[in-house]
Amino acid sequence: MSDIIDEVISSFKVSNIFINRDYLMPDYIPEELPHREDQIRKIAGILAPLYRGERPNNIFIYGLTGTGKTAVSKFVLSNLYKKFPNKFKYVYVNTRQTDTPYRVLADLLEALGVKVPFTGLSIAELYRRLVKAIKEYSLQVVIVLDEIDAFVKKYNDDILYRLSRINSEISKGKVSFIGITNDVKFVDSLDPRVKSSLSEEEIVFPPYNAEELEDILRKRAQMALKPGVLSDSVIRLCAALAAREHGDARRALDLLRVSAEIAERLRDSTVKEEYVYMAKDEIERDRVRDIILTLPFHSKLVLAAIVAKLLEEKNAVLTTGNVYEAYLSISKKLGIEAITQRRVSDILNELDMVGLLTARVVNRGRYGKTKEISLAVDKNIIIKTLTESDNRFADLWG
Numbered sequence: 001m002s003d004i005i006d007e008v009i010s011s012f013k014v015s016n017i018f019i020n021r022d023y024l025m026p027d028y029i030p031e032e033l034p035h036r037e038d039q040i041r042k043i044a045g046i047l048a049p050l051y052r053g054e055r056p057n058n059i060f061i062y063g064l065t066g067t068g069k070t071a072v073s074k075f076v077l078s079n080l081y082k083k084f085p086n087k088f089k090y091v092y093v094n095t096r097q098t099d100t101p102y103r104v105l106a107d108l109l110e111a112l113g114v115k116v117p118f119t120g121l122s123i124a125e126l127y128r129r130l131v132k133a134i135k136e137y138s139l140q141v142v143i144v145l146d147e148i149d150a151f152v153k154k155y156n157d158d159i160l161y162r163l164s165r166i167n168s169e170i171s172k173g174k175v176s177f178i179g180i181t182n183d184v185k186f187v188d189s190l191d192p193r194v195k196s197s198l199s200e201e202e203i204v205f206p207p208y209n210a211e212e213l214e215d216i217l218r219k220r221a222q223m224a225l226k227p228g229v230l231s232d233s234v235i236r237l238c239a240a241l242a243a244r245e246h247g248d249a250r251r252a253l254d255l256l257r258v259s260a261e262i263a264e265r266l267r268d269s270t271v272k273e274e275y276v277y278m279a280k281d282e283i284e285r286d287r288v289r290d291i292i293l294t295l296p297f298h299s300k301l302v303l304a305a306i307v308a309k310l311l312e313e314k315n316a317v318l319t320t321g322n323v324y325e326a327y328l329s330i331s332k333k334l335g336i337e338a339i340t341q342r343r344v345s346d347i348l349n350e351l352d353m354v355g356l357l358t359a360r361v362v363n364r365g366r367y368g369k370t371k372e373i374s375l376a377v378d379k380n381i382i383i384k385t386l387t388e389s390d391n392r393f394a395d396l397w398g
């Protein structure tokens with residue numbers, strides 16, 4: 001019997017497709033970042049004063065998702081650090097993952113060698129300790145705050161305000177910030193003092209076009225995949241599909257990686273174009289699933305109400321009013337206290353924003369304006385995911 005185990009393990013160990021799958025993972029930072037030479041040069045130029053022990057200007061970096069902002073920033077900093085490790089220290093914080101003011105300050109302190117308890121100190125105290133730590137630190141400090149729009153939207157810009165004041169508090173240029181965001185309008189929403197302090201320099205990362213994505217994919221594929229498993233037409237297809245949205249390298253790499261995983265799963269020795277389309281559906285399914293699973297309960301109920309209504313009447317025209325009626329009916333069925341129509345209307349807007357449905361305002365003459373709602377994703381994925389998240393939903397679709 002143990003030969004069965006050997007067989008399974010050996011087919012797992014020896015891949016027909018991959019040399020190393022990690023090279024296609026989103027957190028891998030490659031040695032080469034094609035089509036980002038300008039941005040690398042600019043950021044390195046701004047940070048160059050570190051070499052003389054001087055404070056570089058703060059930098060604000062914007063660009064849509066997958067345009068290489070994180071990869072380029074980390075690439076420049078780690079390469080500068082390799083060249084002159086004794087001149088500065090850099091700390092990278094992703095404020096979507098490290099998502100409380102306490103954790104952000106605690107992580108910065110820990111990076112500077114100051115231990116802090118997991119909870120219990122006030123933000124003011126943490127901040128005071130950070131100012132002291134930076135003042136006493138022997139080198140220049142560069143702090144990268146990635147995805148800061150999400151953080152500021154969740155809290156406010158208080159922490160950015162405090163951080164932006166550190167240099168003036170210690171009356172010395174000791175710390176520089178690199179703020180990264182994919183929300184172009186975000187910077188304008190900041191307190192003007194924070195804005196002018198943090199965006200001494202601004203760098204924009206434009207989306208990649210299809211040819212640029214092809215180059216990026218080719219380089220990564222050379223390292224990740226065995227020779228001969230990939231044709232140029234597959235690369236072109238992944239790049240074209242990713243460029244159709246907004247030139248997102250993460251999406252292009254995901255398409256390629258998942259297509260290669262499908263080839264491996266099917267024990268094929270080459271990646272076919274049809275696998276790219278299968279990968280696209282799989283990625284979309286996972287994305288929708290992740291969004292639905294993290295929705296608050298009443299948002300799930302509203303979504304369930306829409307699907308239930310469409311199952312009952314295939315071509316139903318959905319309006320805020322009849323979605324609310326359907327919502328009341330399923331709340332009653334499940335024995336749940338209903339929320340107001342106003343709140344359901346807000347939820348419909350939220351579901352529109354996360355891309356699960358589209359709500360369009362239509363003018364119905366003397367009946368006034370109403371919203372017409374349609375699903376933006378396959379209803380079977382919604383049914384499956386809602387049922388998985390809470391089996392009370394199973395009763396709704398019979």
Ligand SMILES: Nc1ncnc2c1ncn2[C@@H]1O[C@H](COP(=O)(O)OP(=O)(O)OP(=O)(O)O)[C@@H](O)[C@H]1O
Pocket residue numbers: 025026027028029030032033034035036063064065066067068069070071072181182216249250253
């Ligand atoms: N020029 C490039 N060459 C090779 N890989 C790249 C390039 N640009 C981006 N990538 C890869 O694409 C993926 C996404 O890039 P990155 O995380 O830097 O994007 P981002 O702009 O920071 O996106 P987000 O705003 O979503 O965080 C990463 O795997 C990164 O290595």
